[in-house]
Amino acid sequence: MGYKVAVIGATGNVGREILQTLAERNFPVSEVVALASARSVGKEVSFGEDKILKVKDLETYDFKGTDIALSSPGAKVSSIHSPRAAAAGCVVIDNTSHFRMDPNVPLVVPEVNPEAIAEYTKSGIIANPNCSTIQMVVALKPLHTLGKIKRVVVSTYQSVSGAGKEGMDELFEQTRGVFVNDARDPQKFPKPIAFNLIPQIDVFMEDGSTKEEWKMTVETKKILDSTIDVHATCVRVPVFVGHSECVNVEFENPVSVEAATRALSKAPGVIVVDKHEPGGYVTPVECVGEDAVYVSRIRKDPTIANGLSFWCVSDNLRKGAALNAVQIAEVLIKDYLKK
Known part of the structure; x- marks a missing residue:
């Protein structure tokens, strides 16, 4: 027996990826409804290879009878419609930042803390973490156990797709402009992104950190362990899809490179590619369309006691958003919403 699933924000980058992921993983649906703002009503989006869905108006949609909503319309819209859907008996898996730190809303990465899904009954909402946090904690979990x-x-190197279609368009237009001598002023980003790096993602906070850096700190504590200290520097880079991170870890006890490599190689959702030769690592271009978090360059940090560093990359639209949400839904129907 299938589930009626609504995809909120179906015309955006993440919404389209959610639809594709649901189809690829043969999620047991009886019906899929594509929802977006009024200006997108009537547009068509693909579901699988041969199904086309016409977008319906989120504002007027009645969630009664809908089992699960996968939501990524932006925090402001989500703050209104996710509680509305939950009140109608629909379990919402929310991909925006609005509910992540709500104590009544579980923040979940299925490879790390699937048991937290049980707390969905408090609000009817499950939060999907930030993309940069997701890939990091997937890699940190087996190391923390070890x-x-x-x-x-x-330090993160985050692709422009994390800023939506507008970010991708801006990189394309500015890159094109360099070659045809038609300079384009930045609109989405605070400085030009083509052939550049921007050490700011989201707004600045009082302590000088950006909100993206704050998210990585507080979300890691909520998902993995509240005692872990996290210091992040988040950078936007001229890459279309795929986030990269250089992660330095300090342990309470000695952990060898060999033991860390074995633990990561056995961990769900992780693929280790770590050859000490030119090209013996994974770059963001290679991870596009892939589900895994790829870990490379695992090495000892001799400057601190019990230190290791590693490099990890992941498709931020898949594991960093759509796939993680669908994986939450899979655990939800397996353990809590059985029909």
Whole structure:
């Protein structure tokens, strides 16, 4: 027996990826409804290879009878419609930032804390973490089990798709402009992104951190362990899809490179590619369309006691958003919403 599933924000990058992921993983649906704002009503989106869905108006949609909603319309819209859907008996898996730190809303990465899904009954909402947090904690989980992590210092190299279609368009237009001598002023980003790096993602906070950096800190604590200290520097880079991270980990106890590599190689959702030769690592271009978090360049940090560093990349639209949401839905129907 299938489930009636609504995809909120179906015309956006993540919404389209959710539809594709549901189809690819043969999620047991009886019906899929594509929802978006009024200006998108009537547009068509693909579901699988041969199904076309016409977009319906989120504002007027009645969620009664809908089992699960996978929501990624932006935080402001979600703050209104996710509680509305939950009140109608629909379990909402929300991909926006609005509910992540709500104590009544579980924040879930299925490879890390699937047991937290049980708490969905408090609000009817499950939060999907930030894309940069997801890939990091998937890699940190087996290491934390191995040696108990004290501190993480992470630098991220985040693709423009994390800023939506507008970010991708801006990179394309600015890159094109360089070659045809038609300079384009930045609109989505605070500085030009083509052939550049921007050490700011989201707004600045009082302590000088950006909100993206704050998210990585507080979300890691909520998902993995509240005692772990996290210091993040988040950078936007001229890559269309795929986030990369350099992660430095300090453990309470000694952890060898060999033991860490074995633990990561056995971990769900992780693929280790770590050859000490030119090209013996994974780059963001290679991870596009893939489900895994790829880990490379695992090495000892001799400057601190019990330190290791590694490089990880992942498709931020898949594991960093759509896939993680669908995986939550899969655990939800297996353990809690059985029909």
